[in-house]
Amino acid sequence: MSNANPSGTLTGSHYLDGDHACSEGAIAAGCRFASGYPITPSTEVVERLSARFPRVGGRFIQLEDELGASIALLGAVWGGAKACTVTSGPGFSLMMEHIGYAAITETPCVYINVQRAGPSTGLPTQPAQGDMMQARFGSHGDYRLIALCPNSPQECFDLTVEAFNLAEEFRVPVLVMLDEVVGHMTEKVVIPPAEQIKVSERRYTKKKPGEGFKLFEASNGSMVPEMVKAGDGYRIHVTGLTHDERGYPAMNVPTHEKMQLRLQDKIVENADRIVRWEEKDLADAEVVVVSFGITSRVAERAIKAAREQGVKVGSFRLITAWPFPEKQIAELSKKVKAFVVPELNLGQMALEVERVVAGRTKVVPVPHVGGTVHNPETILNKILESVR
Numbered sequence: 491m492s493n494a495n496p497s498g499t500l501t502g503s504h505y506l507d508g509d510h511a512c513s514e515g516a517i518a519a520g521c522r523f524a525s526g527y528p529i530t531p532s533t534e535v536v537e538r539l540s541a542r543f544p545r546v547g548g549r550f551i552q553l554e555d556e557l558g559a560s561i562a563l564l565g566a567v568w569g570g571a572k573a574c575t576v577t578s579g580p581g582f583s584l585m586m587e588h589i590g591y592a593a594i595t596e597t598p599c600v601y602i603n604v605q606r607a608g609p610s611t612g613l614p615t616q617p618a619q620g621d622m623m624q625a626r627f628g629s630h631g632d633y634r635l636i637a638l639c640p641n642s643p644q645e646c647f648d649l650t651v652e653a654f655n656l657a658e659e660f661r662v663p664v665l666v667m668l669d670e671v672v673g674h675m676t677e678k679v680v681i682p683p684a685e686q687i688k689v690s691e692r693r694y695t696k697k698k699p700g701e702g703f704k705l706f707e708a709s710n711g712s713m714v715p716e717m718v719k720a721g722d723g724y725r726i727h728v729t730g731l732t733h734d735e736r737g738y739p740a741m742n743v744p745t746h747e748k749m750q751l752r753l754q755d756k757i758v759e760n761a762d763r764i765v766r767w768e769e770k771d772l773a774d775a776e777v778v779v780v781s782f783g784i785t786s787r788v789a790e791r792a793i794k795a796a797r798e799q800g801v802k803v804g805s806f807r808l809i810t811a812w813p814f815p816e817k818q819i820a821e822l823s824k825k826v827k828a829f830v831v832p833e834l835n836l837g838q839m840a841l842e843v844e845r846v847v848a849g850r851t852k853v854v855p856v857p858h859v860g861g862t863v864h865n866p867e868t869i870l871n872k873i874l875e876s877v878r
Contacts, residue, residue, distance in 0.1 A: 491655070492691055494518045496684035498546035503680050508646040508673040509534035512602055512666060513542065515650025516574050518687050521600070522548035523566040523573040525559040527581060530614045531670040532604035535576040556581035560588035560601070567597050568728060570719040572654055572692075574600040578670075579608050582621055583628070589663050590629030591730045593753060596661035596706065596715065598692065600653045603665060604673040607834075607860035617670035618860030619783055619834035623841075625665050626812050632750055634757035636764060637665040637812040639782040643677045649809070655690040656764065660756055661714050667811060669834060671784040671863060692717055699723035706749070707735040713756035757813060766809035767818060771797070775804030776827045777876050780819070780843055782808035784863055785832050792869035803830075803873055811839065816846050823850040828876035832856035832869045852876060 499518045506514065512535050516524070522543070526536040540550040553559040559575045566573040577585060582603045592599055605621045607613035625637045636656050638649045646668065653664040681687075695716040697703040705726045706715050715735075718724045727737040732749055734740040757764065771793070772778065781789045786807045796803045806822065808815065823829070828851060831840040840855035847853055856872045858864050 491688040494684040494687035494689050495520065499681065499684040499687060501681050501683050503678060505676060506643050506679045507534065507676045508640065508643045508668055509604065510538045511643040511646035511679050512650045512668070513538035514679075514681060515647040516600070516654065517542060517546055517548070518647070518681065518684070518689075519651045519654035520572045520689050521574050521654060522546070523563070523571040524548070524575060525551045525553055525562040525566070525573070526576045527553055527556050527559050529556075529578045529581045531606055531673050532576045532578040532602065534673070535602055535604070539576075556584040557588075560585040563599055564588060564592055564595070564597050567599050568720045572658075574602060576602040576604075578604045579606045579612060579614065580610060582624065586624070586628040589635070590631060590633060592663040593629065593633035593635060594730055595728050596753070597663070598657035598661050599663050600650070600657055601663060601665050602650070602668070604668045604670060606670050613861050615670070616861045617784065617834060617863060619669050619785065620838070620860060621667065622811055622833075622835065622838045625667055632754060634754050635663050635665065635812060636660070636757070636810065637667050638766070639667050639808055639811050640672055641783050641786045641807065642672065643675060643679045646672065647679050647681060651687060651689070655688070658690040658692055659714070660760065660764075661717070662757065667783070669783045675784075694718060699725075704735040705737045706733060708752060713752055713759070761813040762817075764810060765813055765815045765818070767815050768807040768809060769805065771804040772806070772822070774802045777801060777803040777873055778806050778822055778826050778829050779803060779869070779873065780806045780808065780829050780831045780839070781833065782811060782839070783834075785834060788864050788866055789832055789869050791866040792873060795866070795870050796873045799874070801873060801877055808839070814842050814846070819843060819846045823847040826851055828852040828854055830854045830856060830869065830872050830876055832858070832864050832872075834858050834860045834863065
Protein backbone atom coordinates (compact mmCIF):
# COMPACT_ATOMS: atom_id res chain seq x y z
CA MET A 491 0.00 0.00 0.00
CA SER A 492 1.06 3.59 -0.46
CA ASN A 493 0.07 6.87 1.15
CA ALA A 494 -2.69 9.13 -0.09
CA ASN A 495 -1.67 11.99 -2.35
CA PRO A 496 -1.27 15.06 -0.10
CA SER A 497 -2.20 17.42 -2.92
CA GLY A 498 -5.74 16.08 -3.00
CA THR A 499 -6.40 15.12 0.60
CA LEU A 500 -8.43 17.60 2.65
CA THR A 501 -6.58 17.05 5.91
CA GLY A 502 -7.97 18.38 9.18
CA SER A 503 -11.23 18.61 11.10
CA HIS A 504 -14.30 19.55 9.09
CA TYR A 505 -18.03 19.80 9.57
CA LEU A 506 -19.34 17.64 6.73
CA ASP A 507 -22.45 15.75 5.82
CA GLY A 508 -22.15 12.10 4.86
CA ASP A 509 -22.44 12.77 1.12
CA HIS A 510 -19.61 15.29 1.16
CA ALA A 511 -17.51 13.02 3.38
CA CYS A 512 -17.90 10.25 0.78
CA SER A 513 -16.58 12.63 -1.85
CA GLU A 514 -13.53 13.47 0.23
CA GLY A 515 -12.93 9.79 0.93
CA ALA A 516 -12.99 9.04 -2.78
CA ILE A 517 -10.50 11.82 -3.53
CA ALA A 518 -8.19 10.71 -0.72
CA ALA A 519 -8.32 7.15 -2.08
CA GLY A 520 -7.06 8.38 -5.44
CA CYS A 521 -10.34 8.56 -7.35
CA ARG A 522 -9.90 10.95 -10.26
CA PHE A 523 -12.92 10.08 -12.37
CA ALA A 524 -16.60 10.05 -11.46
CA SER A 525 -19.70 9.84 -13.58
CA GLY A 526 -23.22 10.35 -12.43
CA TYR A 527 -26.74 11.47 -13.02
CA PRO A 528 -27.95 13.66 -10.16
CA ILE A 529 -30.64 12.00 -8.07
CA THR A 530 -31.86 12.70 -4.56
CA PRO A 531 -30.51 12.08 -1.92
CA SER A 532 -27.09 11.40 -3.46
CA THR A 533 -26.75 14.63 -5.43
CA GLU A 534 -24.45 16.29 -2.91
CA VAL A 535 -21.80 13.65 -3.60
CA VAL A 536 -21.49 14.53 -7.26
CA GLU A 537 -21.85 18.25 -6.56
CA ARG A 538 -18.80 18.13 -4.30
CA LEU A 539 -16.82 15.89 -6.62
CA SER A 540 -17.54 18.17 -9.58
CA ALA A 541 -16.37 21.17 -7.55
CA ARG A 542 -13.27 19.51 -6.09
CA PHE A 543 -12.01 17.53 -9.07
CA PRO A 544 -10.71 20.48 -11.13
CA ARG A 545 -8.40 21.36 -8.21
CA VAL A 546 -6.93 17.87 -7.91
CA GLY A 547 -6.71 16.78 -11.55
CA GLY A 548 -9.90 14.76 -11.69
CA ARG A 549 -12.87 14.68 -14.05
CA PHE A 550 -16.58 14.46 -13.37
CA ILE A 551 -19.00 13.78 -16.20
CA GLN A 552 -22.75 14.14 -15.87
CA LEU A 553 -24.30 11.56 -18.19
CA GLU A 554 -27.77 11.44 -19.67
CA ASP A 555 -28.88 8.76 -17.20
CA GLU A 556 -27.60 6.13 -14.78
CA LEU A 557 -26.95 3.66 -17.57
CA GLY A 558 -24.48 6.02 -19.16
CA ALA A 559 -22.95 6.90 -15.81
CA SER A 560 -22.25 3.34 -14.75
CA ILE A 561 -20.77 2.18 -18.04
CA ALA A 562 -18.62 5.33 -18.32
CA LEU A 563 -17.22 4.43 -14.91
CA LEU A 564 -16.08 1.03 -16.16
CA GLY A 565 -14.46 2.52 -19.24
CA ALA A 566 -12.54 4.98 -17.07
CA VAL A 567 -11.16 2.13 -14.95
CA TRP A 568 -9.87 0.28 -18.00
CA GLY A 569 -8.29 3.54 -19.11
CA GLY A 570 -6.28 3.56 -15.87
CA ALA A 571 -8.34 5.70 -13.48
CA LYS A 572 -9.65 4.97 -10.07
CA ALA A 573 -13.32 5.74 -10.51
CA CYS A 574 -16.74 5.77 -8.90
CA THR A 575 -20.34 6.54 -9.65
CA VAL A 576 -23.05 7.76 -7.32
CA THR A 577 -26.78 7.18 -7.27
CA SER A 578 -29.96 6.49 -5.29
CA GLY A 579 -33.12 4.40 -5.56
CA PRO A 580 -34.21 3.72 -9.15
CA GLY A 581 -30.80 4.83 -10.42
CA PHE A 582 -29.21 1.98 -8.49
CA SER A 583 -31.65 -0.43 -10.13
CA LEU A 584 -30.63 0.84 -13.58
CA MET A 585 -26.97 0.21 -12.76
CA MET A 586 -27.45 -3.45 -11.92
CA GLU A 587 -26.49 -4.82 -15.33
CA HIS A 588 -23.20 -2.94 -15.21
CA ILE A 589 -22.46 -4.15 -11.69
CA GLY A 590 -22.72 -7.67 -13.09
CA TYR A 591 -20.50 -6.63 -15.99
CA ALA A 592 -17.95 -5.23 -13.52
CA ALA A 593 -18.05 -8.53 -11.63
CA ILE A 594 -17.42 -10.75 -14.68
CA THR A 595 -14.76 -8.43 -16.13
CA GLU A 596 -13.17 -8.00 -12.67
CA THR A 597 -13.22 -4.24 -12.96
CA PRO A 598 -12.18 -2.54 -9.69
CA CYS A 599 -14.72 0.24 -9.12
CA VAL A 600 -16.91 1.83 -6.48
CA TYR A 601 -20.66 2.45 -6.54
CA ILE A 602 -21.99 4.84 -3.88
CA ASN A 603 -25.70 4.36 -3.22
CA VAL A 604 -27.53 6.75 -0.90
CA GLN A 605 -30.66 4.74 -0.22
CA ARG A 606 -34.13 6.26 -0.20
CA ALA A 607 -37.60 4.83 0.30
CA GLY A 608 -38.97 2.82 -2.61
CA PRO A 609 -39.88 0.87 -4.64
CA SER A 610 -39.64 2.91 -7.82
CA THR A 611 -39.72 6.66 -7.25
CA GLY A 612 -41.07 6.08 -3.73
CA LEU A 613 -40.14 8.81 -1.27
CA PRO A 614 -37.20 10.49 -3.04
CA THR A 615 -36.08 12.65 -0.13
CA GLN A 616 -36.68 10.30 2.77
CA PRO A 617 -34.69 7.45 4.29
CA ALA A 618 -34.79 3.69 3.86
CA GLN A 619 -32.48 0.71 3.77
CA GLY A 620 -34.40 -1.18 1.16
CA ASP A 621 -31.59 -1.88 -1.32
CA MET A 622 -29.68 -4.39 0.78
CA MET A 623 -30.77 -7.53 -1.05
CA GLN A 624 -30.62 -5.74 -4.39
CA ALA A 625 -27.00 -4.90 -3.55
CA ARG A 626 -26.25 -8.59 -3.14
CA PHE A 627 -28.45 -10.18 -5.78
CA GLY A 628 -29.50 -7.34 -8.11
CA SER A 629 -27.61 -8.40 -11.20
CA HIS A 630 -28.19 -11.76 -12.81
CA GLY A 631 -26.11 -14.89 -12.44
CA ASP A 632 -23.79 -15.91 -9.62
CA TYR A 633 -21.22 -13.39 -8.50
CA ARG A 634 -19.83 -11.90 -5.33
CA LEU A 635 -19.10 -8.33 -4.37
CA ILE A 636 -18.43 -6.24 -1.28
CA ALA A 637 -20.89 -3.81 0.36
CA LEU A 638 -20.05 -1.43 3.22
CA CYS A 639 -22.56 0.37 5.46
CA PRO A 640 -21.35 3.57 7.17
CA ASN A 641 -23.34 4.95 10.09
CA SER A 642 -21.77 8.42 10.33
CA PRO A 643 -20.10 11.06 8.15
CA GLN A 644 -16.75 9.98 9.63
CA GLU A 645 -17.35 6.45 8.42
CA CYS A 646 -18.52 7.79 5.07
CA PHE A 647 -14.99 9.12 4.65
CA ASP A 648 -13.21 6.12 6.16
CA LEU A 649 -15.24 3.43 4.41
CA THR A 650 -15.12 5.13 1.02
CA VAL A 651 -11.32 4.98 1.24
CA GLU A 652 -11.69 1.35 2.29
CA ALA A 653 -14.05 0.66 -0.61
CA PHE A 654 -11.48 1.78 -3.15
CA ASN A 655 -8.80 -0.29 -1.43
CA LEU A 656 -10.94 -3.43 -1.43
CA ALA A 657 -11.92 -2.86 -5.07
CA GLU A 658 -8.26 -2.80 -6.07
CA GLU A 659 -7.26 -5.72 -3.87
CA PHE A 660 -9.97 -8.06 -5.15
CA ARG A 661 -10.84 -6.57 -8.56
CA VAL A 662 -14.53 -6.37 -7.73
CA PRO A 663 -17.22 -3.70 -7.64
CA VAL A 664 -17.54 -2.40 -4.09
CA LEU A 665 -20.72 -0.73 -2.90
CA VAL A 666 -20.91 2.03 -0.29
CA MET A 667 -24.45 1.74 1.04
CA LEU A 668 -25.49 4.90 2.86
CA ASP A 669 -29.03 5.78 3.77
CA GLU A 670 -30.55 9.22 3.38
CA VAL A 671 -30.08 10.17 7.04
CA VAL A 672 -26.40 9.27 7.09
CA GLY A 673 -25.94 11.00 3.72
CA HIS A 674 -27.47 14.25 4.96
CA MET A 675 -26.30 14.05 8.59
CA THR A 676 -23.68 16.71 9.39
CA GLU A 677 -21.03 15.94 11.99
CA LYS A 678 -17.35 16.47 12.69
CA VAL A 679 -15.13 14.52 10.31
CA VAL A 680 -11.45 14.20 11.07
CA ILE A 681 -9.31 13.56 7.99
CA PRO A 682 -5.78 12.51 8.95
CA PRO A 683 -2.64 13.67 7.17
CA ALA A 684 -2.20 12.02 3.79
CA GLU A 685 0.74 9.94 5.01
CA GLN A 686 -1.57 8.26 7.51
CA ILE A 687 -4.16 7.24 4.89
CA LYS A 688 -3.21 3.93 3.31
CA VAL A 689 -4.20 3.48 -0.32
CA SER A 690 -4.09 0.29 -2.38
CA GLU A 691 -2.65 0.89 -5.80
CA ARG A 692 -3.73 -1.05 -8.87
CA ARG A 693 -1.65 -4.17 -9.38
CA TYR A 694 -0.27 -3.90 -12.89
CA THR A 695 1.63 -6.74 -14.48
CA LYS A 696 5.38 -6.49 -14.81
CA LYS A 697 5.29 -8.48 -18.03
CA LYS A 698 5.95 -6.48 -21.15
CA PRO A 699 3.63 -6.51 -24.15
CA GLY A 700 4.28 -9.68 -26.12
CA GLU A 701 5.49 -11.68 -23.09
CA GLY A 702 2.32 -13.74 -22.80
CA PHE A 703 0.35 -11.65 -20.33
CA LYS A 704 -3.16 -13.02 -19.74
CA LEU A 705 -5.70 -10.53 -18.41
CA PHE A 706 -7.69 -13.06 -16.37
CA GLU A 707 -4.96 -15.44 -15.32
CA ALA A 708 -4.74 -15.97 -11.57
CA SER A 709 -1.07 -16.57 -10.77
CA ASN A 710 1.57 -16.30 -8.06
CA GLY A 711 -0.74 -17.89 -5.52
CA SER A 712 -3.42 -15.21 -5.86
CA MET A 713 -6.96 -15.66 -7.15
CA VAL A 714 -6.92 -12.04 -8.31
CA PRO A 715 -5.29 -11.42 -11.73
CA GLU A 716 -3.08 -8.44 -12.47
CA MET A 717 -4.23 -5.64 -14.75
CA VAL A 718 -3.03 -3.47 -17.61
CA LYS A 719 -4.32 -0.24 -19.07
CA ALA A 720 -6.06 -0.20 -22.40
CA GLY A 721 -3.75 1.46 -24.89
CA ASP A 722 -0.47 0.43 -23.27
CA GLY A 723 0.38 -1.99 -26.05
CA TYR A 724 -1.11 -5.17 -24.65
CA ARG A 725 -3.58 -7.18 -26.70
CA ILE A 726 -6.52 -7.42 -24.32
CA HIS A 727 -10.14 -8.35 -24.78
CA VAL A 728 -12.70 -7.37 -22.16
CA THR A 729 -16.13 -8.92 -22.53
CA GLY A 730 -19.19 -9.76 -20.50
CA LEU A 731 -19.26 -13.16 -22.19
CA THR A 732 -17.80 -16.14 -20.42
CA HIS A 733 -14.10 -15.92 -21.28
CA ASP A 734 -10.85 -17.76 -20.90
CA GLU A 735 -7.75 -16.44 -19.18
CA ARG A 736 -6.91 -14.33 -22.22
CA GLY A 737 -10.33 -12.71 -22.08
CA TYR A 738 -11.47 -14.36 -25.29
CA PRO A 739 -15.08 -15.64 -25.38
CA ALA A 740 -15.17 -19.35 -24.62
CA MET A 741 -18.76 -20.32 -24.20
CA ASN A 742 -18.56 -23.81 -22.87
CA VAL A 743 -19.34 -25.36 -19.52
CA PRO A 744 -15.78 -26.11 -18.31
CA THR A 745 -14.62 -22.54 -18.91
CA HIS A 746 -17.77 -21.12 -17.38
CA GLU A 747 -17.38 -23.27 -14.29
CA LYS A 748 -13.72 -22.36 -13.83
CA MET A 749 -14.40 -18.63 -14.28
CA GLN A 750 -17.48 -18.55 -12.06
CA LEU A 751 -15.92 -20.47 -9.21
CA ARG A 752 -12.87 -18.20 -9.13
CA LEU A 753 -15.07 -15.08 -9.14
CA GLN A 754 -16.90 -16.48 -6.14
CA ASP A 755 -13.96 -18.02 -4.30
CA LYS A 756 -11.79 -14.91 -4.37
CA ILE A 757 -14.39 -13.32 -2.07
CA VAL A 758 -15.62 -16.34 -0.12
CA GLU A 759 -12.18 -17.64 0.74
CA ASN A 760 -11.01 -14.17 1.77
CA ALA A 761 -14.13 -13.33 3.76
CA ASP A 762 -12.24 -13.30 7.05
CA ARG A 763 -10.02 -10.51 5.68
CA ILE A 764 -12.94 -8.55 4.27
CA VAL A 765 -15.66 -8.77 6.92
CA ARG A 766 -15.90 -5.83 9.30
CA TRP A 767 -18.25 -5.33 12.23
CA GLU A 768 -18.51 -3.45 15.52
CA GLU A 769 -19.63 -5.10 18.74
CA LYS A 770 -20.53 -3.69 22.14
CA ASP A 771 -21.49 -5.36 25.43
CA LEU A 772 -21.54 -8.89 24.05
CA ALA A 773 -19.65 -10.49 26.94
CA ASP A 774 -22.78 -11.08 29.04
CA ALA A 775 -25.44 -10.49 26.38
CA GLU A 776 -28.58 -12.61 26.32
CA VAL A 777 -30.01 -10.56 23.46
CA VAL A 778 -28.05 -9.09 20.54
CA VAL A 779 -29.32 -6.23 18.39
CA VAL A 780 -28.05 -6.60 14.83
CA SER A 781 -28.24 -3.34 12.91
CA PHE A 782 -26.47 -1.15 10.37
CA GLY A 783 -26.42 2.41 9.05
CA ILE A 784 -28.59 4.99 10.78
CA THR A 785 -30.63 2.25 12.46
CA SER A 786 -27.59 1.34 14.55
CA ARG A 787 -27.54 4.87 15.94
CA VAL A 788 -31.24 4.70 16.83
CA ALA A 789 -30.79 1.26 18.37
CA GLU A 790 -28.14 2.59 20.78
CA ARG A 791 -30.83 4.42 22.74
CA ALA A 792 -33.01 1.33 22.93
CA ILE A 793 -30.08 -0.81 24.06
CA LYS A 794 -29.19 1.67 26.79
CA ALA A 795 -32.80 1.75 28.01
CA ALA A 796 -32.97 -2.04 28.05
CA ARG A 797 -29.73 -2.25 30.04
CA GLU A 798 -31.20 0.22 32.55
CA GLN A 799 -34.12 -2.20 32.97
CA GLY A 800 -31.74 -5.05 33.71
CA VAL A 801 -31.79 -6.78 30.33
CA LYS A 802 -28.40 -8.04 29.23
CA VAL A 803 -28.36 -6.79 25.67
CA GLY A 804 -25.48 -6.14 23.32
CA SER A 805 -24.95 -4.66 19.89
CA PHE A 806 -23.56 -6.18 16.71
CA ARG A 807 -23.26 -3.60 13.93
CA LEU A 808 -22.78 -4.69 10.36
CA ILE A 809 -20.06 -2.66 8.68
CA THR A 810 -19.85 -5.09 5.81
CA ALA A 811 -23.28 -6.28 4.78
CA TRP A 812 -21.68 -8.39 2.04
CA PRO A 813 -19.86 -10.61 2.67
CA PHE A 814 -22.14 -11.18 5.63
CA PRO A 815 -20.34 -11.89 8.95
CA GLU A 816 -21.58 -15.45 9.04
CA LYS A 817 -19.02 -16.93 11.41
CA GLN A 818 -19.52 -14.23 14.02
CA ILE A 819 -23.34 -14.40 13.99
CA ALA A 820 -23.30 -18.21 13.99
CA GLU A 821 -21.00 -18.28 17.01
CA LEU A 822 -23.18 -15.79 18.89
CA SER A 823 -26.28 -17.81 18.10
CA LYS A 824 -24.96 -20.60 20.35
CA LYS A 825 -24.89 -18.27 23.36
CA VAL A 826 -27.83 -15.86 23.23
CA LYS A 827 -31.59 -16.12 23.65
CA ALA A 828 -32.45 -13.92 20.68
CA PHE A 829 -31.30 -11.60 17.91
CA VAL A 830 -33.32 -8.41 17.39
CA VAL A 831 -32.91 -6.98 13.89
CA PRO A 832 -34.23 -3.45 13.27
CA GLU A 833 -33.87 -2.11 9.72
CA LEU A 834 -35.54 0.43 7.45
CA ASN A 835 -37.18 -2.16 5.24
CA LEU A 836 -39.58 -5.02 5.78
CA GLY A 837 -36.97 -7.52 6.92
CA GLN A 838 -34.25 -8.00 4.31
CA MET A 839 -31.16 -8.51 6.47
CA ALA A 840 -33.25 -10.28 9.11
CA LEU A 841 -33.63 -13.03 6.51
CA GLU A 842 -29.85 -13.34 6.33
CA VAL A 843 -29.57 -13.50 10.12
CA GLU A 844 -32.25 -16.23 10.15
CA ARG A 845 -30.33 -18.18 7.49
CA VAL A 846 -27.11 -18.10 9.48
CA VAL A 847 -28.77 -18.74 12.86
CA ALA A 848 -30.49 -21.79 11.34
CA GLY A 849 -33.02 -22.15 14.16
CA ARG A 850 -30.48 -22.22 17.01
CA THR A 851 -32.15 -19.23 18.67
CA LYS A 852 -34.89 -16.67 18.05
CA VAL A 853 -34.61 -13.96 15.40
CA VAL A 854 -36.96 -11.03 15.98
CA PRO A 855 -37.26 -8.68 12.99
CA VAL A 856 -38.16 -5.04 13.66
CA PRO A 857 -39.22 -3.87 10.21
CA HIS A 858 -39.97 -0.28 9.30
CA VAL A 859 -41.23 0.85 5.91
CA GLY A 860 -38.87 3.85 5.77
CA GLY A 861 -39.66 7.51 5.30
CA THR A 862 -38.63 8.02 8.92
CA VAL A 863 -36.36 6.14 11.30
CA HIS A 864 -37.58 3.80 14.04
CA ASN A 865 -38.93 5.11 17.29
CA PRO A 866 -36.37 3.75 19.81
CA GLU A 867 -39.27 2.53 21.98
CA THR A 868 -40.29 0.16 19.19
CA ILE A 869 -36.86 -1.49 19.27
CA LEU A 870 -36.87 -1.46 23.10
CA ASN A 871 -40.22 -3.25 23.21
CA LYS A 872 -38.94 -5.96 20.87
CA ILE A 873 -35.85 -6.43 23.06
CA LEU A 874 -38.04 -6.81 26.15
CA GLU A 875 -40.41 -9.21 24.35
CA SER A 876 -37.50 -11.36 23.17
CA VAL A 877 -36.43 -12.29 26.73
CA ARG A 878 -39.87 -13.08 28.14
